Amino acid sequence: MKADVTTREQDTFPKLARVNAQRMPDRVAIREKDYGIWQSTTWGDYLAQARAIALGLASLGFRRGDKVAIVGDNRPQLYWAVLATQALGGVPVPLYQDSIEKEMEYIVDHAEARFAIVEDQEQVDKLLALRARCPRLETIVYDDPRGLRAYRDSCLLSLAELEEAGRKFEIGHPTYFDDEVARGRGEDVAIICYTSGTTGVPKGAMLSHRNLIVTALNAARAENLQADEEILSYLPMAWVGDHVFSYAQAILVAFAINCPESAATVLHDLREIGPTYFFAPPRIWESLLTTVMVRIEDCAWPKRKVVGFFLALAQDLERARLAGQRPSGWRRALYPLGRLLVYGPLRDNLGLRRVRRAYTAGEAIGPEIFVFFRGLGINVKQLYGMTEASVFVTIQRDGEVRLDSVGTPIEDVELKISPEGEVLYRSPGVFQGYFKNEEATRQVMLEGGWMRSGDAGFLDPAGHLKIIDRAKDVTRLAGGTIFAPKYVENKLKFSPYVKEAVCIGQDRPYVTALVNIDLTAVGNWAERRGIAYTSYTDLSQKPEIYELIQQEVERVNRSLLEDEVLKGAQIRKFLILHKELDPDDEEITRTRKVRRGYIGQKYAALIEALYGDRDRAQVEAKVTYEDGRTGTIRADVRIREVGAAQAVR
């Protein structure tokens, strides 16, 4: 971090990685759990591997500016591939590994990728299928040869073969790699991140080396990141956040990243690594909370009572602290006992014992979830950012954490609120535009370098940014009452039994909700009560489950009552959806943001029924299976009315 990145010698990531490899060739850069053991590779390996891959690509005729699609779970080989591509002046385009063929085809075609470097057979199959329609794609390089022995396509190459070709190429061109690295400039595009987009087709945000270096470094300074940080790289590589945390900041600060063994082992690996720097979107915090709650429910009652008591105590304390009040003496006196009995062991169990700072961003986090983890003594903070800003816009500083704000701008970031109430920002991290989409670029980039965030918000007197909701989502009921759907949904989602919720109310007489139950938590709850069920659909329509969710809805209504502005927007009717909202069905994005418009169309019949007077509705929904085939689910869904909570006089 001491490096002066404004000089020509250190203005791109390949140059910075080379400095790391020279200064500390034997320090661990990436760990990956493979064959049950954490296998380490050093900064020396990082550069050597990237060099071999880069020269291999060069031997295939790679030209500066070529795009390389990168698809797979977080693997050292893929991070090396990102560095290799940048070293040759090319642009890596990471894709979501669980994208279906159609989504992948759009991006590979739009980005004009000539090469693809992928993890395994699953990705190779998709790319081979779409290659017929994307003639620009010349070569597909795979890391794991498993299952590919019978493939004879001439465009296929294993990573080992590519590196071998690179080593041969180096004999005739010994200075090629260093020359190409030296030609790189800070203004060059470093990466194109396709934003999943809650509306319309994906847009490729181009970020330059300078965008990323300046922003990542400012954030690292603001949060005092050290070279001994440990981070678990488990979020999709296609998401700009992973690129900034696991790649940009890791190289800039020279800390180690850890790649989990498989997607199914993440929670276990989290505990083994015990990261010091941790990032999770609200949905991960929610699922962590759900795991904890389910396990507490399974305890014998004395244990359950003790845990329940201390968790409530911690949350009361934290809530008081966040509100700036002084908590009562007996609570403070009991906290150390709670730490010994409950908080410490729980943190250790979750793998969050060593966390110095953890973040949540991407969406508003339910206050209850936030308070829960902070109450355990985990320094969770909110961060506000977006792809187009190279992530960081504001961060909550230590000691300035609040429930309802997302913190203050980091260095070099300016904020202002447009007359319409939209948050605007300007910073060195502001992107170079959307790839081949100037129309979209013009829509978000205003005069003087100001960027539209798309969020409605305001700055409080202390300079903290508060976000209300997506600018286009803050609406009013027919009677004029302000209604912020996401705010209500987050309250619902605090319940371990609610996985996802969609609230409706714009220009309607009252607020209604479509609820998705959490199969793990509700299934567990049902089993303990001896309620038999056959499928998700069957379970979701049980009267007992409706009773259970109704209690949660009533709790939300009571807590809405505390808010002067929003108390008019209580949920009056709800129904439980017969199927889980699924990115394959385009109901939520790959990053699990609800696509309201689409859901509004797809479930129009259900929504109408919520505003009618029947207590049942028919639904017919198309589902897409993992292999792309489609089918139809038909179900009979119940509708439940809920009374509004009244203020106690």
Added chain:
Amino acid sequence: MTAEAAGPLLEVEGVSVRFGALLALSGVSLNVQRGEILAIIGPNGAGKTTLLNVISGFYHPYEGRILFEGRDRTRLSPPDVAELGVARTFQNVALFKGMSVLDNLMTGRLLKMGGHFLLDAIWWGPARRQELANRAFVERVIDFLEIQSIRKTPAGKLPYGLQKRVELGRALAAEPKLLLLDEPMAGMNVEEKEDMSRFILDVNGEFGTTIALIEHDMGVVMDISDRVAVLDYGRKIADGPPEHVRKDAAVLDAYLGAGHD
């Protein structure tokens, strides 16, 4: 290559097995070629599992002989057969239910462990090296079968499909030359069957393991096997590539019930 190595891996010659008055197998002859996937099919009670039990040394035939890599080993006991390089899975899952998946797989390595009581006790020197090498191999199997997330889970707590996969893993841990699978997909749903088919094909392709399997799902049999042998009432009634067997008149009779008064 010697003439012996070029011959069939396993030769079953005119084997008959009798349980009291019941003739379970009568004069069955069957070869298993190196590197192939052979499916053994037939109606219930045709003698498929008996044949597998004869091959693995669990039953001994009262006539006929069995050659493995060209050597007669008709009368060997199951442990001796295992030592030759034959591993198997069972129709009903036979795992150590209270033991973790990892430990279950380690039992598959038992034959590869020399073992010295004292050295094992203090986990020193060769004992330690051996344990590490065995664990490393088992980890490759775990990686191969994609069961990393259940490494430490007790086998009995797993869903049925996964238990089947673990059982396959235990057989693989023994690094067999010949792998016998007794109904590897029984009771599985379509998705689990697809996964298991892929694993069987990959075992055959990546490790070059010869596989003989009993299976009832004809779709699976036709998809993954190189050759199909059909048993009916203890007799082999057909043997050949799947597309031939599918059209064989005797096989159709056996399955459709015609010709059996």
